[in-house]
Amino acid sequence: MIADLSLYLVTDPELCGERGVVETVRQAVDGGVRVVQLRDKKATDAETAAQLIELSRVIDGRALLVVNDRLDAALAARAAGARVDGVHLGQGDVSVLRARAELGAGALIGLTANSRAHLDAALALPEGSVDYLGVGVIRPTKTKPDHPPALGVDGFRAFAAASPLPCVAIGGVGIDDTEVLRDAGAAGLAVVSALCTAPDPAVAAAAFVRQWRAAGVPRVLSIAGSDPSGGAGVQADLKSIAASGGFGMAVITALTAQNTQGVRAVHVPPTGFLREQLDAISDDIVIDAVKIGMLANAEVIRTVIDWLDSVRPPIVVVDPVMVATSGDRLLDAEAEHALGELLTRADVITPNLGELAVLVGRDVHGWDDALAAGSVLSAAVGARVLVKGGHLVGADAPDALVGDGAIVEFEGARIATGNTHGTGCSLSSALATRLARGEAPADAVAEARAWLRESLRESEALAVGQGHGPISHFAGLWARGGLETRPTAEDIAAEWWASIADIRSEIDELPFIRALADGTLDRDAFVFYLAQDALYLREYARVLAEASRLAPTSAEQAFWANSAHGSIVGELELHASWLTPEAGVSAATFAAEHAPATLAYLDHLRATAFGGDYAELIAAILPCFWLYDDLGRRLHAGEFGEYARDPRHPYASWLATYADPAFEQATVQAIAYVSQTAATVTPERRTIMRRAFETAAAHEREFFAAPLCG
Numbered sequence: 001m002i003a004d005l006s007l008y009l010v011t012d013p014e015l016c017g018e019r020g021v022v023e024t025v026r027q028a029v030d031g032g033v034r035v036v037q038l039r040d041k042k043a044t045d046a047e048t049a050a051q052l053i054e055l056s057r058v059i060d061g062r063a064l065l066v067v068n069d070r071l072d073a074a075l076a077a078r079a080a081g082a083r084v085d086g087v088h089l090g091q092g093d094v095s096v097l098r099a100r101a102e103l104g105a106g107a108l109i110g111l112t113a114n115s116r117a118h119l120d121a122a123l124a125l126p127e128g129s130v131d132y133l134g135v136g137v138i139r140p141t142k143t144k145p146d147h148p149p150a151l152g153v154d155g156f157r158a159f160a161a162a163s164p165l166p167c168v169a170i171g172g173v174g175i176d177d178t179e180v181l182r183d184a185g186a187a188g189l190a191v192v193s194a195l196c197t198a199p200d201p202a203v204a205a206a207a208f209v210r211q212w213r214a215a216g217v218p219r220v221l222s223i224a225g226s227d228p229s230g231g232a233g234v235q236a237d238l239k240s241i242a243a244s245g246g247f248g249m250a251v252i253t254a255l256t257a258q259n260t261q262g263v264r265a266v267h268v269p270p271t272g273f274l275r276e277q278l279d280a281i282s283d284d285i286v287i288d289a290v291k292i293g294m295l296a297n298a299e300v301i302r303t304v305i306d307w308l309d310s311v312r313p314p315i316v317v318v319d320p321v322m323v324a325t326s327g328d329r330l331l332d333a334e335a336e337h338a339l340g341e342l343l344t345r346a347d348v349i350t351p352n353l354g355e356l357a358v359l360v361g362r363d364v365h366g367w368d369d370a371l372a373a374g375s376v377l378s379a380a381v382g383a384r385v386l387v388k389g390g391h392l393v394g395a396d397a398p399d400a401l402v403g404d405g406a407i408v409e410f411e412g413a414r415i416a417t418g419n420t421h422g423t424g425c426s427l428s429s430a431l432a433t434r435l436a437r438g439e440a441p442a443d444a445v446a447e448a449r450a451w452l453r454e455s456l457r458e459s460e461a462l463a464v465g466q467g468h469g470p471i472s473h474f475a476g477l478w479a480r481g482g483l484e485t486r487p488t489a490e491d492i493a494a495e496w497w498a499s500i501a502d503i504r505s506e507i508d509e510l511p512f513i514r515a516l517a518d519g520t521l522d523r524d525a526f527v528f529y530l531a532q533d534a535l536y537l538r539e540y541a542r543v544l545a546e547a548s549r550l551a552p553t554s555a556e557q558a559f560w561a562n563s564a565h566g567s568i569v570g571e572l573e574l575h576a577s578w579l580t581p582e583a584g585v586s587a588a589t590f591a592a593e594h595a596p597a598t599l600a601y602l603d604h605l606r607a608t609a610f611g612g613d614y615a616e617l618i619a620a621i622l623p624c625f626w627l628y629d630d631l632g633r634r635l636h637a638g639e640f641g642e643y644a645r646d647p648r649h650p651y652a653s654w655l656a657t658y659a660d661p662a663f664e665q666a667t668v669q670a671i672a673y674v675s676q677t678a679a680t681v682t683p684e685r686r687t688i689m690r691r692a693f694e695t696a697a698a699h700e701r702e703f704f705a706a707p708l709c710g
């Protein structure tokens, strides 16, 4: 069996103080500690064995008990009838192999490790020798004065990444480290001071457990029957667990031949095979919660009880399924008795009104009577009872969480639908998942109910079967756009670039580009082009300035402002170097009109800028970066003939500006800002962005075409 190492208490007799180790352990286990390590460097073997015997009694199978270093004390305590699960060994302690040989294959054996050499040594041992590594110290701590240099969270992360063995983080671990250490790959947290010195170790442990649960995806096992129609049983459970944020697993107790109208037949596979399924899970996977549904008969119940007693999952929710919504029996009559014993293993039981009556052995009349019966049942089995009001007659469908001497009621109007097949299965597995996510019981019920009610309301949209249809488990997710796969910024950039592939090859084929490359471009045409470019750049600078004004972050604001500056500087340079009287361009020539293509392009840019939508505007701005950068680099690379790279080329210095590395860098940044923005907006707005981008790209083509064709 794989051990749940999530919260691991290491005792320290001095820190436990007057309360003592035994009482501290009792309370910490009440709070959810899963492994207790007795660590007392000063005690003799005989004293240690005596302590183990006492701790074994107090823990009573609710957590694993190991001892630090003292294999002989562990063996002596075992011989005296105590349940000692294993040992934790330091690098210098008694050899792992001897411990394994003496304690057996099922024992939990851990080893302290904090260096590559320790890890390699542990891995060199025969497989199955060591179950976990205690890795630390995370930060300097007084409880281990001779500790090696602290690893810190990053050191732990690196160690855990290299270790195929589960790593428990130890040494100066506090509750605020829970999330980062779980994220860093910890299989659990070993805690000394934070529990031993806590005024209330149960409260402190529960707080750790809550944080731990909230930091991961819970692994939730449904043990239930199969409903091939998908609305109830393990099929409903898996959907509910997933919809509630957990990873669902399912062990099937019985197969039903069932649809929305009723159960036609039930097949119960041999319980030996049921146990095989259960062991296959618990040997390999740490289980955060179990939900139990249809159990068919007493033998199945016994099998599940035996497995539960060996694994002790931290959360058990039992839906005492006896009769399906359709009225068919799902548990044989003699089994009702065996069920009582299972219920004492549960944290929460979720009977409907009929099941509640059977479990308390009397009729239940109305809601108030149901609450009274729920209290009786809760006290009898020592679990919370979620009394469900789905079968009440009338306009309300309340539920109530009864236990610990309190009743929390959840009110809600009955939803007008006949699609109630599997509501009980779905609610109980959603509840188990939410508890495993660290939610407090009443919050978990409230959240699970809110989800169930939404799924019931949306069930009408499904058209499944002729009878009591199923609920729509993922309706909420679908409505909130959960089906939409979000493209990455890289995907978007690649897709947009591909979408203008035709425009790009048309640009490449333009007589203007060809003549520009081979140097045959007529000077008038070139000057026409430059003059239009100057007119363009002046306005483009204003459009970039508008992007800067609208930018959501200061980094983007600075980037577009810089680009605006670059654009207007580019315009001035054109006047200084090309559009000069020496080059045959008089001021009068330059006062040229905007050519239609220039005007059309600028109108597109000004219209998007005027619209005030930053995302759309930067999409329209992008082709001027991207197409020029691409073209400039390809001209420079000789793709349009070697002469384009020749310094004697008549337009060589102009060609060089577009292959400028600084411009290339700016282009990369512009692509990143635009595609990152596109990745965060709704699909509708992404389409608007892409249209602005494609339109601008088409204007680029016309701009290049104008000098020779226009």
Ligand SMILES: Nc1ncnc2c1ncn2[C@@H]1O[C@H](COP(=O)(O)OP(=O)(O)O)[C@@H](O)[C@H]1O
Binding pocket: 325, 351, 352, 353, 388, 389, 390, 391, 397, 398, 399, 412, 413, 414, 415, 416, 417, 420, 422, 423, 424, 425, 427, 449, 452, 453, 456
């Ligand atoms: N028509 C309904 N409207 C709102 N909630 C309902 C409706 N029917 C059942 N529920 C809820 O579904 C859950 C399952 O309840 P219930 O039908 O009593 O149990 P079971 O499905 O085990 O027979 C409860 O939370 C109950 O309040």
Ligand SMILES: Cc1ncc(COP(=O)(O)O)c(N)n1
Binding pocket: 224, 225, 226, 227, 232, 233, 234, 256, 258, 293, 294, 321, 323, 324, 325, 330, 420, 421, 422, 423, 424, 425, 426
């Ligand atoms: C295999 C199986 N398990 C349980 C139920 C109970 O359904 P409900 O949740 O409607 O009480 C069912 N109909 N089938």
Ligand SMILES: [Mg+2]
Binding pocket: 325, 390, 420, 421, 422, 423, 424
């Ligand atoms: Mg129901």
